[in-house]
Amino acid sequence: MTHDGDSANFSLRLDGDTGTIHLSGALTIRTVTALRSKLSSVDAGTVRSIDLADVTRLDTAGAWALLDFQKDRSADLGSFTGASAEAESLLRTVENALPKREEPPQQDRSFRAWLDRFGRRVFSGVMFMRALTAYLGIFLHRLARAVRHPSEFKLTSLVHHCEEVGLKAVPIVALMAFLIGVVLAFQGSTQLRQFGAEVFVVDLIAISVLRELGILLTAIIVAGRTASAFTAAIGSMKMREEIDAMRTLGLDPGMNLFVPRILALLIMLPILGLIANIAGLFGGALMSWIDLGISPAMFTTRLVEGTAVSHVFVGLLKAPVFAMIIGVVGCHAGMQVQSNAESLGRMTSNAVVTAIFAVIVADAVFSIFFARIGI
Amino acid sequence: MTEREVVIRLRGIRNQFGRQVVHEDLDLDVYRGEIIGVVGGSGTGKSVLLRTIAGLQKPAAGSVDVLGTDVLNADEDTRQKLENRWGVMFQDGALFSSLTVRENVEVPMRAITGLDPQIRSDLADLKISMVGLQYLAGDKYPSELSGGMRKRAGLARALALDPDIVFLDEPTAGLDPIGAAAFDELIRDLSHSLGLTVFLVTHDLDTLHATCDRIAVLAERKVLVTGSMADMLEVEHPWVHEYFHGPRARAAVPDKPMKGD
Secondary structure, X not given: OOOOOOOOOEXXXXXXXXXXXXXXXXXXXXXXXXXXXXXXXXXXXXXXXXXXXXXXXXXXXXXXXXXXXHHHHHXXXXXXXXXXXXXXXXXXXXXXXXXXXXXXOOOOOOHHHHHHHHHHHHHHHHHHHHHHHHHHHHHHHHHHXXXXXXXXXXXXXXXXXXXXXXXXXXXXXXXXXHXXXXXXXXXXXXXXXXXXXXXXXXXXXXXXXHHXXXXXXXXXXXXXXXXXXXXXXXXXXXXXXXXXXXXXXXXXXXXXXXXXXXXXXXXXXXHHHHHHHHHXXXXXXXXXXXXXXXXXXXXXXXXXXXXXXXXXHHHHHHHHHHHHHHHHHHXXXXXXXXXXHHHHHHHHHHHHHHHHHHHHHXXXXXXXXXXXXXX | XXXXXXXXXXXXXXXXXXXXXXXXXXXXXXXXOOEEEEEEOOOOOHHHHHHHHOOOOOXXXXXXXXXXXXXXXXXXXXXXXXXXXXXXXOOOOOOXXXXXXXXXXXXXXXXXXOOOHHHHHHHHHHHHHHOOOOHHHHHOOHHHOOHHHHHHHHHHHHOOOOOOEEEEEOOOOOOOHHHHHHHHHHHHHHHHHHOXXXXXXXXXXXXXXXXXXXXXXXXXXXXXXXXXXXXXXXOOOHHHHXXXXXXXXXXXXXXXXXXXX
């Protein structure tokens, strides 16, 4: 039996007198499409039996096509003749295995079902907020406990996470803020030059960097870097049942995993924000000097005279809140990972999207708040 | 008895990772239609051997001949043809996670030109049913299936093109005894009715006993001995003796088979 030579050919001949279909050649997955179409063109009433004596090769696809044909013509069709022992056995196996079609449960498309799904979505959204609040509560509770029982607190872990989320993020945060300063100076100068008000570019840079952009963009970068890292680390521990193992050993995941991570963020994000502010002002000053000829000395004087120090505080005040959001979202998403790799990937990207979104919403709330109280 | 056709012929295989030599001068013949079980201690390279035959691991020396094709030196087209004639089931099924079970089984069939999509989907349903899965399992994603169901789905994909040979890597590992016994029976049934040659790597003595026509023992970097279960019980080599006469073996092989069986 050669495999390649005969694989593409078969032939079908209908003997009108005896009502027998003579098949010969290979009835395989390669010929099944043609076999089906030829069989379907045979007139149903004339067929009495199917002769397989000259079939050189039969596989499950061919057997399926034959059985399917037989099933359609049911009563007046006799069995197959001339089949070899193997073909006989294969036909029997396939016949026993023929799948019974079952209808998948129908999706209800009515308005009521839509309303039901909508309600469930809203409810799960509310439950998500509730779960995040619960995680914030766990963090604060364990933090308070760590203050009362300092021996349970993992200082090494905290220092490690400070390095991971803080120190290692300095280059990217500083570069980002520097470039933002450059862009602001450049864009501001082209606009303000039309009014001959180039010198106000200093105020533009100072206020926007110190009050909004420095801390907001830092938080976004940290959310991308750190929320995903938290989710991946905690999630993979959850996947390998390490979290369950910790619980059975009397180690609290809140104390051992959440507190060092979120606390590290709480400490490091304001520092990163400050670094971003400095780098942003430096970038702005450099660009103003090159593009507008505002000397660094003049930039400094203008900065100190024209910009209230409250802008710096308004900016840095947001940092701990952003840190808390990023940390809680990251840890919560990590704990939602199930025992498969797909859920780890899904939760990691969910954590980043949620953290960035929440940071921006919080920033908007802060803006309204500060505008109302007039700072 | 007529001379049986050799479908896999290994000669002088040498596999090594760095300085660690896993196989040295390893020879093995597998005959058409048989179920051969490869056993061996941890680290004796059972899975490496399977990967070598399937062309996933290039040996440092030796020749691999499958269905008359030299796997190591075949050109792209010949290899492609050969790959359509064997199927591999990996330990956890190795299903594509972004596809449903039905789509997974259809993947190998997409290589067949001119195959009608409706027929392809019907054939996939047939294969899913042949490995003992429910019709509706075809619509599920691998992550929604249990370990045993994933293995069955993996087997359905391996059988998609009616291969001559299937390779099974630890087919019953991680299954409960009932699921494992059902899987053994499935392998046996399919091998008989489809005329499959089955090459399986296992640790499971019950599987060896229930399914395999022949057993090959890997030890001392080569195939130490091949033969039926009865032959294995006669072997003097300490590891083989321990393996087939240990407490677990006695449970799997309750009665010592008669000689010449």
